[in-house]
Amino acid sequence: MALDDLQQPNIGTPDFARGASTAMRKTWAIVTTIGFALFWVAGLFLAASLVGGQPMHWSMPVFCAAGLALGLYGRRKVEAR
Template sequence: MALDELQQPNIGTPDFARGKASGGRKICAILATVGFGLFWIAGLFVVASLVNGAALHWSMPLLCAVGLAVGIYGRRRVECG
């Protein structure tokens, strides 16, 4: 891909001007960000406890699964509308 193709200005109407960026989509985007953040942080604690050999609290795998589910749900709502 040439540099000229990357530096072309945006052509067309942006999503917010067409009315596609509604309040519900913004909330779902925030929900996806928080869900995936929870997934990665809880997953880090799960991996750290498995590598270190420490006791694993029951809430970390649960938070990891809940964060992944919320993140996927929010992402699908943003993509599909």
């Protein structure tokens, strides 16, 4: 792949200029970010408790699964047009 292929200018109209960026889509994008953040933070605590030999609190697997579900659902809602 040539460098000229990588350095092409932005061609086309962005979503916000076409009116495709609605308030509902922005809200679902924020929900998606929060869901995946919850998944990664709870997953980190879950992995740390498993590796470190510490007792695991019941909420970590629940938050991890809920964050993943929320993130995936929000992602589907953002990409649905």
